Amino acid sequence: MEVRFWGTRGSVATSGAQFVRHGGNTTCVEVRAGGWRLIFDAGTGIRALGEAMLRPDTLKLPTAIFFTHLHWDHLQGFPFFGPAWDPRWKLFLFGPGEGGGERLEASLRQQMLPPQFPVAFDAMRSQMEFRDAPPNRRLELGEHVIVKSAALDHPNGCNGYRVEADDASFVFCTDVEVPPDLALPKRIVDFAEDADLLAFDAQYTPEEYEGHVGACRKGWGHSTMIEAARIAGAAKVKRLLLTHHDPSHDDDAIQAKVDAARVIFPATDAAHEGQRLRLRGARPWIRLSDEPSTSEVSVH
Numbered sequence: 001m002e003v004r005f006w007g008t009r010g011s012v013a014t015s016g017a018q019f020v021r022h023g024g025n026t027t028c029v030e031v032r033a034g035g036w037r038l039i040f041d042a043g044t045g046i047r048a049l050g051e052a053m054l055r056p057d058t059l060k061l062p063t064a065i066f067f068t069h070l071h072w073d074h075l076q077g078f079p080f081f082g083p084a085w086d087p088r089w090k091l092f093l094f095g096p097g098e099g100g101g102e103r104l105e106a107s108l109r110q111q112m113l114p115p116q117f118p119v120a121f122d123a124m125r126s127q128m129e130f131r132d133a134p135p136n137r138r139l140e141l142g143e144h145v146i147v148k149s150a151a152l153d154h155p156n157g158c159n160g161y162r163v164e165a166d167d168a169s170f171v172f173c174t175d176v177e178v179p180p181d182l183a184l185p186k187r188i189v190d191f192a193e194d195a196d197l198l199a200f201d202a203q204y205t206p207e208e209y210e211g212h213v214g215a216c217r218k219g220w221g222h223s224t225m226i227e228a229a230r231i232a233g234a235a236k237v238k239r240l241l242l243t244h245h246d247p248s249h250d251d252d253a254i255q256a257k258v259d260a261a262r263v264i265f266p267a268t269d270a271a272h273e274g275q276r277l278r279l280r281g282a283r284p285w286i287r288l289s290d291e292p293s294t295s296e297v298s299v300h
């Protein structure tokens with residue numbers, strides 16, 4: 001299994017010399033496993049991923065995009081995702097919750113309506129198939145990939161995802177609020193248990209969360225690096241990456257969060273744009289023809 005981060009910023013994209021180490025694009029993560037390309041969220045990071053996918057030397061893998069939720073920092077890149085415009089591509093798009101596929105399609109259409117956008121959604125000519133990703137389910141992609149979903153505490157709801165394939169596991173929990181000083185939610189700890197890699201929301205410092213610096217952020221739907229580290233420790237994951245970096249946090253501020261989290265969970269880093277991790281047990285990728293994939297997807 002290979003995990004690659006194309007966008008790790010939360011809330012809104014940012015740029016500038018002080019952000020280059022971690023990057024400024026909003027959430028997008030690519031996972032290649034079991035002969036599939038899974039994409040988590042279509043923040044602005046998905047634009048560059050699309051360019052990479054269209055290069056002639058890139059493997060054409062069946063592709064499924066899982067949306068954690070429909071907040072704009074997780075959708076905004078989709079109109080700039082090249083494969084969505086190409087009729088040769090088939091894309092499975094999973095929206096969170098019962099009826100999530102329909103809501104996802106409506107949201108993607110809506111963000112391209114006039115007067116906000118110059119080109120209509122229907123001009124995107126790829127074969128899109130919208131599916132539901134209800135929480136607490138197990139989805140099978142082909143024979144070798146399992147994706148599990150869990151409901152996370154976030155305004156309007158959010159799905160966490162756990163990918164199991166190639167004898168490895170990756171858990172992605174962005175946009176989740178774990179209040180400090182309370183018992184950790186067992187549901188999330190169990191969901192992340194023993195993962196080879198956990199990427200977890202760590203948007204705020206404790207001072208920001210409590211409102212000692214600027215507005216009080218309680219109820220805004222995000223965690224601090226301390227709670228991310230506590231979850232990682234309780235779940236006994238092998239490695240933790242902090243993600244959904246606040247747009248006001250420059251590279252030094254993010255490093256300070258990593259240093260604080262390492263006191264609790266030493267195997268902590270901050271996710272950064274362009275980061276590529278190969279998790280154990282990589283299976284050789286299946287090379288496909290140029291035909292669009294008709295690989296099976298089933299939900300249990």
Ligand SMILES: [Zn+2]
Binds near residue numbers: 010011071074
């Ligand atoms: Zn977000």
Ligand SMILES: [Zn+2]
Binds near residue numbers: 069071154175221
């Ligand atoms: Zn959100």
